[in-house]
Amino acid sequence: MTDSDIIKLTATEIAGLIASGEVSALEVTEAHLARIEAVDEKVHAFLHVDHEGALAQARAVDARLAKGERPGPLAGVPLALKDAFTTRGVPTTCGSRILEGWIPPYDATLTRRLKDAGTVILGKTNMDEFAMGSSTENSAYGPTRNPWDLTRVPGGSGGGSAAALAAYEAPLAIGTDTGGSIRQPAALTGTVGVKPTYGSVSRYGLVAYSSSLDQGGPCARTVADTALLHAVIAGHDPMDSTSIDAPVPPVVEATRHASAAGMRVGVVREFAGEGYQAGVMQRFEESVDLLRELGAEVVEVSCPSFTYAMPAYYLIAPSECSSNLARFDAIRYGLRTGDDGTRSAEQVSALSRAAGFGPEVKRRIILGTYALSSGYFDAYYGSAQRVRTLIIQDFARAFAQVDVLVSPTMPTTAFPLGERVDDPVAMYRADLCTIPVNLAGNAAMSLPCGLSPEDGLPVGLQIIAPAMADDRLYRLGAALETALAERRGHRPLDGAPAL
Secondary structure, eight states: OOHHHHHTSOHHHHHHHHHHTSSOHHHHHHHHHHHHHHHHHHHOOEEEEOHHHHHHHHHHHHHHHHTTOOOOTTTTOEEEEETTBOBTTBOOOTTOGGGTTOOOSSOOHHHHHHHHTTOEEEEEEOOSGGGOOSSSOOOTTOOOOBTTBTTBOOOSSSHHHHHHHHTTSOSEEEEEOSSSTTHHHHHHHTOEEEEOOTTSBOOTTBOOSOTTTOOEEEEESSHHHHHHHHHHHBSOOTTOTTOOOSOOOOHHHHHHTOOOTTOEEEEETTSOSTTOOHHHHHHHHHHHHHHHHTTOEEEEEOOGGGGGHHHHHHHHHHHHHHHHGGGOOSSSSSOOOOOSSSSOHHHHHHHHHHHHSOHHHHHHHHHHHHHHSTTTTIIIIIHHHHHHHHHHHHHHHHHTTOSEEEEESSSSSOOBTTSSTTOHHHHHGGGTTTHHHHHHTOEEEEEEEEEOTTTOOEEEEEEEEOTTOHHHHHHHHHHHHHHHHHHHTSOTTTTOOOO
16 A cells, blocks of 8 residues: 555554554554655745654554554554643744744643554644634634635644645644634635534643633544544543533434434524625525435524624633733743843843744734723623623524534634734634633534635535534434535545645
């Protein structure tokens, strides 16, 4: 089997071949490392490729298999890890200059679970600085490019992880989702991304942006692969005070019993209207019609508070960011500038933060600090939290009527690099459909539902489920994925432009 054959396989197929001995984990890892070397100069999905570490992990899997051990369903499968999770002995920068060169002394819980499962971590992927952005153009190390069209963005903040999947640099990836940063890149790159229920995947070792919103999650090229990865990383963690002590929803089993029959599917009235690209709405509506054909009952539901989700989010997230990023003070770790013996600690901290943070991070810190300041706290942050409660109540009413909700993931397909850099409000509008899920703590998936007839770029469909009902995403998502593939005559990503 050639390298070009290996990199086109799904994670499930790779794991099966490794377990049967038809290929070795080392061969699979070498094939993906070769692919990264061949194309990543164009894509810039990775900030750091752990070449020697990945090969050592692959050899360890092969050694365990040679002894007759069964290390797990994803043993030997390569994975791209978003650079927001600490990884012992490997740089973790969060796409920021202020953490350039920092080597964590410990693994995040998610990182440790990936290693225990035998996945081979290829390296750390590019991201908007501290996960603040919708395009992966805010990285201090340059933008990631969309493999479907190198002149366009891959979405953000986890564009590096999604681009690595679409460019066949890895069959699995990990992202984080604060306001849509797993689902948006999935939509723009024709891949699958899941934001699990808040608290169901440990945040220990995830560098915090907005603690009440941040959630790590799985990314892959198929729904089944995403489910396998979800099952590996989810579960209670006593190291995380927000971790839910409950069984992981049966996500893998849900993909094996995929069906839309009998499911009640709600289309959110507020996720329509102006601002949506015609081709996006066309593919979304076709997918809803297909769900009906598959036996789902489709009804319209109204969630009026969703109209206020974006302004509420852009007060809550920056406020928490202002607090979380205060730890980067140039005293304990990270970049230190101006420490020539003539300046106070406060002056060194101010100079270091000015040099180490990019424009978008500074914008959100300033906004959040203002919202939390004396005299404005209740008017801004307090009001935003009250809107958050209304959004949670809207979801509760909707899920009393339906099993899941569906919407477009993004209002548009991938936009050109640089188009929205100087217009933050236009950039923030990309979060329109994804933000309510994070505010409520629910689970959501984006999966590809076709190419826009206007520009030939991927369109994503979002499925939303109640908290701890993540398996509903996989049951419906796998059914829709299969039906769409049968209509197209090929698997989801087949036909993507070659790099």
